[in-house]
Amino acid sequence: MLxxxxxxxxxxxxxxxxxxxxxxxxxxxxxxxxPPPPFSEGQFPCTNxxxxxxxxxxTRRPMEVAHTEIVLHHDEEHRWCLDCHSAExxxxxxxxxxxLIDFTESYRLCGQxxxxxxxxxxxxxxxxxxxEWNGHKTYLLCVNCHYSHAPKFQPLKPMPPPVRPSALAKxxxx
Amino acid sequence: xxxxxPSRREFLCAVAGCAAAASTxxxxxxxxxxxxxxxxxxxxxxxxxxxxxxxxxxxxxxFGKDVTVGIEPPMEGVEFGYALDISRCIGCRRCVYACVxxxxxxxxxxxxxxxxxxxDKEKGIDFAHADAYYDAEKxxxxxxxxxxxxxxxxxxxxxxxxCPVGATWREKDGIVVIDYDWCxxxxxxxxxxxxxxxxxxYAEPQIPAEQLNPKTHYLGNRPRGKGxxxxxxxxxxxxxxxxxxxxxxxxxxxARKFGNLLDxxxxxxxxxxxxxxxxLKSELNTRPRFFYFYGL
Numbered sequence: 001m002l003x004x005x006x007x008x009x010x011x012x013x014x015x016x017x018x019x020x021x022x023x024x025x026x027x028x029x030x031x032x033x034x035p036p037p038p039f040s041e042g043q044f045p046c047t048n049x050x051x052x053x054x055x056x057x058x059t060r061r062p063m064e065v066a067h068t069e070i071v072l073h074h075d076e077e078h079r080w081c082l083d084c085h086s087a088e089x090x091x092x093x094x095x096x097x098x099x100l101i102d103f104t105e106s107y108r109l110c111g112q113x114x115x116x117x118x119x120x121x122x123x124x125x126x127x128x129x130x131x132e133w134n135g136h137k138t139y140l141l142c143v144n145c146h147y148s149h150a151p152k153f154q155p156l157k158p159m160p161p162p163v164r165p166s167a168l169a170k171x172x173x174x
Numbered sequence: 175x176x177x178x179x180p181s182r183r184e185f186l187c188a189v190a191g192c193a194a195a196a197s198t199x200x201x202x203x204x205x206x207x208x209x210x211x212x213x214x215x216x217x218x219x220x221x222x223x224x225x226x227x228x229x230x231x232x233x234x235x236x237f238g239k240d241v242t243v244g245i246e247p248p249m250e251g252v253e254f255g256y257a258l259d260i261s262r263c264i265g266c267r268r269c270v271y272a273c274v275x276x277x278x279x280x281x282x283x284x285x286x287x288x289x290x291x292x293x294d295k296e297k298g299i300d301f302a303h304a305d306a307y308y309d310a311e312k313x314x315x316x317x318x319x320x321x322x323x324x325x326x327x328x329x330x331x332x333x334x335x336x337c338p339v340g341a342t343w344r345e346k347d348g349i350v351v352i353d354y355d356w357c358x359x360x361x362x363x364x365x366x367x368x369x370x371x372x373x374x375x376y377a378e379p380q381i382p383a384e385q386l387n388p389k390t391h392y393l394g395n396r397p398r399g400k401g402x403x404x405x406x407x408x409x410x411x412x413x414x415x416x417x418x419x420x421x422x423x424x425x426x427x428x429a430r431k432f433g434n435l436l437d438x439x440x441x442x443x444x445x446x447x448x449x450x451x452x453x454l455k456s457e458l459n460t461r462p463r464f465f466y467f468y469g470l
Contacts, residue, residue: 124441128428155312
């Protein structure tokens with residue numbers, strides 16, 4: 001699996017908030033090894049389209065020109081794009097406190113509201129992990145399983161049910 | 175007094191009159207036929223090597239491809255535990271089929287080591303009203319939750335006590351294993367198991383050669399024959415090499431957790447210490463190493 005370690009050129013937690021303990025067991029500047037975020041093709045970097053020169057329209061509104069496929073089902077009564085996406089730097093997300101983070105650190109953003117899940121995820125209790133039980137383990141980002149704009153896990157088609165014993169016996173006795 | 179007795183194998187060799195044949199063909203050719211071999215746990219290293227070579231040869235003939243039979247022993251300081259989040263499981267049965275493929279279960283007649291039970295939320299965990307045969311366009315279905323059941327790897331396993339020939343036992347790392355070459359197919363263990371976790375090969379197991387998993391373990395997923403009992407071994411062939419069981423890796427919702435109970439940093443320990451944990455039929459004092467928890 002490809003591992004993305006995007007270099008963080010912006011301030012770390014320690015620089016932004018000196019003396020404030022880092023969230024949930026992460027050392028200042030520490031990053032967790034995760035796969036690349038599941039961007040739709042051609043979407044990233046966002047600044048390809050979002051020219052930093054163009055002033056940002058901060059009015060909450062439905063998307064009509066671009067991103068029309070995004071229908072927010074994620075506390076949509078209270079949230080919209082710029083609650084998570086940074087208007088200052090379109091290639092970043094921002095935490096509630098203003099700290100800019102990379103998409104590869106999005107778990108910190110999700111963890112602001114879903115602290116219990118974040119804690120479980122850090123301990124390996126929430127979410128799927130791969131690797132070795134006694135060695136190197138890799139995490140998935142929240143958004144690898146939960147689509148960030150509609151995070152509820154979608155129902156799946158189940159695999160076929162087992163053959164009933166009556167039918168099994170028939171096959172054997174014939 | 176110090177005279178060494180012939181081993182069971184040597185004795186049987188002599189009695190069966192194969193002593194003469196042994197001078198030409200050698201008795202080792204017969205070991206993999208399972209007539210003259212000891213229990214796996216009593217075998218010397220030389221005998222294990224012999225038996226494994228015989229098995230690999232037999233499997234090559236049976237499936238036309240190379241099959242390795244591992245004999246990795248338990249690791250020091252490791253006792254395996256498993257935890258399953260019933261608040262997450264959606265009943266998709268991906269684990270059932272990943273297990274079948276990994277562990278070389280018979281496709282025809284069908285043998286499946288994992289059984290996913292659909293239960294009513296209103297009734298709670300209630301085996302009398304559980305349905306393993308649910309079929310739906312999409313899962314989870316409203317008003318239901320799902321409880322996969324497989325071998326619970328009991329610390330106090332009734333199946334082991336019931337075996338009249340000592341063909342099944344609990345290893346140091348907590349995995350209850352079966353020596354398929356010693357199993358006589360009496361199925362006492364099946365009736366002793368309160369979880370329905372043991373399965374019998376009523377007919378010669380059919381596995382298409384191209385679907386056979388060639389990485390096997392003697393006590394785990396090596397191809398079995400007709401008339402023996404089999405069950406989940408936590409994927410002994412994988413976990414004794416540090417890998418996760420196949421069902422853990424495949425679960426799309428990450429409901430399955432696995433690790434070393436003696437390691438305070440393992441996922442299972444985090445579950446046991448922080449979550450509400452439940453074992454099936456605790457009143458039977460089987461002390462399962464398979465825990466169900468509510469992660470939400």
